[in-house]
Amino acid sequence: MKKSHILGIVVIAVAITVIISTAGDASTYVTFKEALELASNDSDQKIHVVGKLSKNETGEVIGIRQSPDNQSFSFTLIDQNEDRQEVVFLNTMPADFLRSEQVVVVGSFHNETFLADKILMKCPSKYQEETIEVEAVSNPE
Amino acid sequence: MIHSFIGSTGHFLIILAFVAAMVATYGYFMSVRSDEIKRESWIKYARWAFYIHGAAVIGIVFSLFFIINSHYFEYHYAWSHSSSSLPVYYQIATFWEGQEGSFLLWTFWHVVLGVIIINTNKFWEGSVMTTFSLVQAFLVSMILGVVILNQKIGSSPFILLRDVMDAPIFKMNPDYVPKDGTGLNPLLQNYWMVIHPPTLFLGFATTIVPFAFCIAGLWLGKFKEWVRPALPWALFSAVTLGIGILMGAYWAYETLNFGGYWNWDPVENAIYVPWLVLIAAVHTMISFNKSNTALKTAIILVIATFLMVLYSTFLTRSGILGDSSVHSFTDLGLSGQLLLYLMVFVVLSAGLAARVWKRIPSSDDEVSTYSREFWILMGATTLCLMAFQVIIPTSIPVWNAIVELFGGISNVAPPVNPVAFYSKWQIWFTIILALLSGTGQFFWWKKIDRSKLKEALMTPVIATFLVAGLVILVSNWADTGYFKSAPDLLLLTAGLYSIIANGIIFFKVIKTSPRLSGGAVAHIGIAFMLIGILLSSGYSNIISLNKTGLVWSSDLPDEVNQNNLLLFQHEPRQMGKYQLLYKGVRKKVKGFPDYVDKAELEALTDKRRAIIETALIYKDRTFFESGDTIEYENFENSYFEVQYVNESENFTLYPRIQLNETMGSVMSPDIDRTLTKDLYTHVKTFPDPEVAIEWSPTDTLQLNIGDTLYINDFVAVFDDIVRVDEVRGVELDSEDVAIKAQIVIYGPLGTQYVAEPIYLIKNRLIGRIPDIIDDVSAKVTLMNIYPQRGTFELGINTTQKNWIILEAVEMPWINILWLGTLLVAIGFIIAINRRYKEFVQMRDKGVEV
Numbered sequence: 001m002k003k004s005h006i007l008g009i010v011v012i013a014v015a016i017t018v019i020i021s022t023a024g025d026a027s028t029y030v031t032f033k034e035a036l037e038l039a040s041n042d043s044d045q046k047i048h049v050v051g052k053l054s055k056n057e058t059g060e061v062i063g064i065r066q067s068p069d070n071q072s073f074s075f076t077l078i079d080q081n082e083d084r085q086e087v088v089f090l091n092t093m094p095a096d097f098l099r100s101e102q103v104v105v106v107g108s109f110h111n112e113t114f115l116a117d118k119i120l121m122k123c124p125s126k127y128q129e130e131t132i133e134v135e136a137v138s139n140p141e
Numbered sequence: 142m143i144h145s146f147i148g149s150t151g152h153f154l155i156i157l158a159f160v161a162a163m164v165a166t167y168g169y170f171m172s173v174r175s176d177e178i179k180r181e182s183w184i185k186y187a188r189w190a191f192y193i194h195g196a197a198v199i200g201i202v203f204s205l206f207f208i209i210n211s212h213y214f215e216y217h218y219a220w221s222h223s224s225s226s227l228p229v230y231y232q233i234a235t236f237w238e239g240q241e242g243s244f245l246l247w248t249f250w251h252v253v254l255g256v257i258i259i260n261t262n263k264f265w266e267g268s269v270m271t272t273f274s275l276v277q278a279f280l281v282s283m284i285l286g287v288v289i290l291n292q293k294i295g296s297s298p299f300i301l302l303r304d305v306m307d308a309p310i311f312k313m314n315p316d317y318v319p320k321d322g323t324g325l326n327p328l329l330q331n332y333w334m335v336i337h338p339p340t341l342f343l344g345f346a347t348t349i350v351p352f353a354f355c356i357a358g359l360w361l362g363k364f365k366e367w368v369r370p371a372l373p374w375a376l377f378s379a380v381t382l383g384i385g386i387l388m389g390a391y392w393a394y395e396t397l398n399f400g401g402y403w404n405w406d407p408v409e410n411a412i413y414v415p416w417l418v419l420i421a422a423v424h425t426m427i428s429f430n431k432s433n434t435a436l437k438t439a440i441i442l443v444i445a446t447f448l449m450v451l452y453s454t455f456l457t458r459s460g461i462l463g464d465s466s467v468h469s470f471t472d473l474g475l476s477g478q479l480l481l482y483l484m485v486f487v488v489l490s491a492g493l494a495a496r497v498w499k500r501i502p503s504s505d506d507e508v509s510t511y512s513r514e515f516w517i518l519m520g521a522t523t524l525c526l527m528a529f530q531v532i533i534p535t536s537i538p539v540w541n542a543i544v545e546l547f548g549g550i551s552n553v554a555p556p557v558n559p560v561a562f563y564s565k566w567q568i569w570f571t572i573i574l575a576l577l578s579g580t581g582q583f584f585w586w587k588k589i590d591r592s593k594l595k596e597a598l599m600t601p602v603i604a605t606f607l608v609a610g611l612v613i614l615v616s617n618w619a620d621t622g623y624f625k626s627a628p629d630l631l632l633l634t635a636g637l638y639s640i641i642a643n644g645i646i647f648f649k650v651i652k653t654s655p656r657l658s659g660g661a662v663a664h665i666g667i668a669f670m671l672i673g674i675l676l677s678s679g680y681s682n683i684i685s686l687n688k689t690g691l692v693w694s695s696d697l698p699d700e701v702n703q704n705n706l707l708l709f710q711h712e713p714r715q716m717g718k719y720q721l722l723y724k725g726v727r728k729k730v731k732g733f734p735d736y737v738d739k740a741e742l743e744a745l746t747d748k749r750r751a752i753i754e755t756a757l758i759y760k761d762r763t764f765f766e767s768g769d770t771i772e773y774e775n776f777e778n779s780y781f782e783v784q785y786v787n788e789s790e791n792f793t794l795y796p797r798i799q800l801n802e803t804m805g806s807v808m809s810p811d812i813d814r815t816l817t818k819d820l821y822t823h824v825k826t827f828p829d830p831e832v833a834i835e836w837s838p839t840d841t842l843q844l845n846i847g848d849t850l851y852i853n854d855f856v857a858v859f860d861d862i863v864r865v866d867e868v869r870g871v872e873l874d875s876e877d878v879a880i881k882a883q884i885v886i887y888g889p890l891g892t893q894y895v896a897e898p899i900y901l902i903k904n905r906l907i908g909r910i911p912d913i914i915d916d917v918s919a920k921v922t923l924m925n926i927y928p929q930r931g932t933f934e935l936g937i938n939t940t941q942k943n944w945i946i947l948e949a950v951e952m953p954w955i956n957i958l959w960l961g962t963l964l965v966a967i968g969f970i971i972a973i974n975r976r977y978k979e980f981v982q983m984r985d986k987g988v989e990v
Binding site: 018092096106 | 434508510515518519522526529530533534537552553554555556557562566703704705707806807808825826944946
C-alpha cells in the first residue's frame with residue numbers, strides 16, 4: 001500500500017470521528033415538556049430551550065426572584081408551547097437581561113427546577129433601534 | 142431640512158460602481174479571450190472601467206463619511222450608528238459598524254489591491270482582474286439598494302430614515318429630522334473598533350489575490366507560473382488576517398466582557414477556519430516546485446481559502462447563526478444574495494479546475510518520507526483537519542436549515558460547552574503541528590537520508606527532553622499545578638521541541654542568509670503561542686471561587702460553584718491569597734489625571750457636568766477648587782475601586798461599567814499585568830442606581846454637644862452646632878435662620894467624615910436638609926432644637942452598605958502568547974520580503990510572470 005493511501009485512510013478516519021463526535025456532543029433545541037421527559041428518563045443531557053420572559057400588561061418583566069446574597073436569581077420563561085417554567089441561574093443576572101426579546105437557556109432539569117448553565121439573549125435594542133423618540137415639539141429645521 | 146443631494150450622489154455612485162465593475166469584468170474577460178492585436182485595446186478599456194469603478198467607490202466612501210460627519214440624521218445609517226457627541230475617531234468606527242459600511246470597507250480594500258496589481262503586474266492583469274472585477278460587482282451589489290421585480294437587491298447605506306421607519310411622525314411631517322442619532326453601541330466605543338475592522342477586512346480582502354492568480358493560472362494554462370506572484374500576497378494575507386484575528390481576541394480580552402480572548406464563538410470560528418486553510422495553502426505553495434502533488438494541493442487550498450471566506454461571510458451576515466453567537470450583524474435580508482455570491486464562485490472555480498485538472502502536470506512517483514514535500518503535505522493535512530473539525534459544528538444551523546429545506550425537522554443545537562468541546566480536539570492537532578514544524582525544518586535546507594536525519598534530530602530531541610524535564614520540575618517545585626493531563630504534557634514537549642529545532646535552524650541560517658530566516662522565526666512564534674495558550678487558557682484560575690455559597694434552593698445539586706464574590710464597601714474580604722477591599726465608585730473628570738470619588742460630585746441637571754465638593758489635588762497641584770463645575774470624560778462610565786493586598790503586592794484595579802440609556806450597560810474588566818500572569822477582574826453586578834435607596838425607619842436621638850453616638854455601627858461625636866449664613870440653593874432673608882450641626886463620624890479603616898445636616902427657619906416655616914454620607918451608608922437629619930434644655934434631636938437613617946459582586950480570574954503566562962504573536966508577525970514580514978524580491982527578480986528578468 002502506498003503512503004498516500006495510508007494518509008488518505010487516516011484522513012477519512014479522523015473526519016468520520018469528527019462528525020461522530022460533533023453529533024455526540026451536539027445539544028438539541030427542545031421545549032420544557034420534552035426536557036422534563038428527558039430528565040425523567042434519567043438523562044443528564046444538557047439541552048437548549050428557546051423562550052420569552054414573562055411580562056405583565058405594561059411590558060414589565062415579572063417573576064424574577066433574587067437570592068439573598070444577590071449571586072443567583074430565578075425567572076419564569078415561557079417556551080414556544082406557551083408552557084411556563086421557573087428557571088434558576090446560579091450566577092448574577094447578565095447585563096440587559098430584562099431588556100431581552102428572546103432568551104435561550106442551556107441546561108437541564110433538577111427535579112421541578114430547570115437549572116440553567118448558560119443564558120443567551122437576543123436584545124434587539126443593541127443592534128437596531130426600533131422606535132424614534134420624538135421630542136414634544138417637532139423641529140422643522 | 143433633508144439633505145438629499147449627498148444621498149442621491151452616493152446612491153448614484155453605487156450604481157456607477159456596480160455598472161463599471163460589470164464593464165471591467167467583461168473588458169478584462171474579452172482581453173484574455175482575444176488575440177494579441179485586440180488585447181491592448183480591451184485591456185485599456187477594462188482598465189478605464191476599473192478606475193471609474195475605483196473612483197466611484199472612493200466617492201461612496203466619502204459621501205457616507207460626509208453624512209456621518211455632518212450629522213445628517215435624516216439618513217438611517219447616520220441615525221442608527223452615530224450621534225452628534227461622537228468624536229471623529231468614533232465617527233470613523235461608526236462607518237463600519239453596520240453591514241453596509243463594512244461591505245464598503247471590504248470593497249474599498251479590493252480597489253486598493255486591484256490598483257496595485259494593475260501597476261505591478263502587466264502580464265497577469267487581464268486574467269487576474271477579471272476575477273477581481275467580478276467579485277467587486279458582487280460586493281457592490283450588496284449595497285445596491287434597488288428593487289427589481291419585488292426582489293430587494295442590496296441594502297443601501299444612503300437610505301433615508303423615513304423610508305425605513307414606519308413611525309407616525311413621518312405621516313405628520315415627512316421632513317422630520319431627529320435631533321440626534323442613537324449613537325455607536327457603547328460596547329464598540331473603543332480604539333480597537335477603529336483599528337480592528339480595517340485590519341481584519343484587509344486580511345479578508347487580500348485572500349482574493351492568490352485566488353485570482355490561481356484562477357488566472359488555470360484559465361491560461363500556466364499551472365505553475367501563477368504561484369510566484371501569488372506567494373507574497375498569500376503571505377501578506379496570512380499575516381494580516383492573523384493579526385486581525387488576534388486584535389479581535391485581544392480586544393475581547395481587554396475590554397469586552399467575553400471572559401477571555403477566545404471563546405469558540407461561531408463568528409470567531411468563521412474567521413479561524415479560512416485562516417487555517419490559508420496557512421496550509423501558503424505551505425503547499427512554497428513547496429510546489431519539486432512536487433506535482435503539492436501543486437495540485439496548493440490549487441485546491443488557495444481556492445478553498447477564498448471560498449471559506451465567502452462561506453464565513455454568509456454565516457456571519459445572513460442571520461443564520463441567529464442566537465448562537467454573541468456577535469451579530471443585523472439581518473438585512475441579504476441571505477439569498479450572499480448564497481448566490483458563494484455559489485457562483487463555488488461553481489465557477491470548481492468547474493474551471495475540473496476542466497483543466499487532467500492537464501495539470503502530475504506524477505505517480507511516491508513522495509519520499511525524507512523530502513520536505515512529505516512533511517509539508519502532512520502539515521497541510523493536519524491544518525485542514527483542524528479547520529474541518531471547527532467548521533462542522535459551527536455549521537450546525539446550516540445543517541438544520543438544509544434538513545428543513547427538504548421538509549424535515551432538525552433541532553440540533555451547538556455543543557453546550559464549546560471551549561471544552563473544541564479544545565479537546567484542537568490540542569491534539571496542535572501537538573502534531575508542533576512536531577511537524579520542528580522536524581520539517583530539517584528537510585527544508587538539504588536532502589537528508591535516514592542516517593543523517595538521526596544525526597540531525599539527536600541534538601534537538603535530547604535538548605527538548607532536558608528542557609521539558611526542567612520546566613516540569615520547576616513547575617512541580619513551585620506547586621503550580623500546570624501540565625496535569627497527558628495532552629498538556631505532550632503539547633508542552635512538542636512546543637519546546639519546535640522552539641529548539643527551529644532555534645537551531647535559525648542560528649544556522651542567520652549567519653549565512655538572514656533573509657531566509659522567516660520560516661524558523663514564525664514557527665518559533667507559533668510554538669510560543671501554543672504554550673502561552675495552554676497555560677493562560679488551560680490553567681486560567683477563577684480566584685473569586687466561592688465554594689461556601691449558600692445553597693439557595695433545596696432542589697439544586699449540592700455541588701454549586703459560585704464564581705463570584707460579594708464585596709461590601711470598606712469591608713475587607715479574603716480571596717485566595719489576596720485581601721480585597723472595595724473602596725467605592727469613581728468617576729473620570731476632564732482635566733484631572735486621577736479618579737474622582739463619586740460621593741464628592743454633586744449631580745447637575747446636565748448629566749455631563751457636576752459640582753465638585755472638595756478640591757481636586759493630585760501630586761500637590763490643585764486642579765479644581767471646591768465648588769467648581771467639572772465635566773466628565775464620559776458621564777456614562779463609572780469605575781469601581783478595588784484594592785488587592787497580599788504579602789508581596791499591593792495594587793488597585795478599576796473595573797468599569799458603562800451605562801447607556803438606550804443600549805444598556807457594558808461591563809469592562811481591569812487587568813493587573815505582571816510578567817508571569819494577568820489578574821483579570823470584572824464587576825458582575827452592583828446596586829442599580831435607578832432604584833431609589835431604601836432607608837431604615839428614622840432613629841431619633843436626644844443629644845448634647847460632645848455626646849457620642851453610633852451611626853450604622855460607626856462611632857460618631859456630636860461635635861458642634863453653628864449658625865450659617867449661606868445655604869446652597871436657598872435664599873436667606875435677614876429674618877431667616879439657618880443652623881448646621883457637625884457630627885464627626887469615625888468611619889471604616891481610619892476614615893473620618895463630617896455630617897452637616899441643616900435646620901432652617903424661613904418665612905416661619907421649618908426646613909431640614911439632611912446630609913447623606915455614602916461611605917457609611919447613613920443619612921443624618923437635624924430634627925429639632927430645644928434651646929431651653931440645650932439639647933438637639935438627630936434623626937438617623939441607615940441603608941444597606943454599598944456593594945459589588947465581582948469575578949477575578951488569573952491567566953498565567955499570557956505574555957508568552959503575546960511574545961509568540963510578535964515573533965510570528967516578524968517571521969512573516971521576513972518571508973514576505975524574501976518572496977517579493979524573488980518575484981521582482983523573475984519579473985525583471987523578463988520571465989513571463
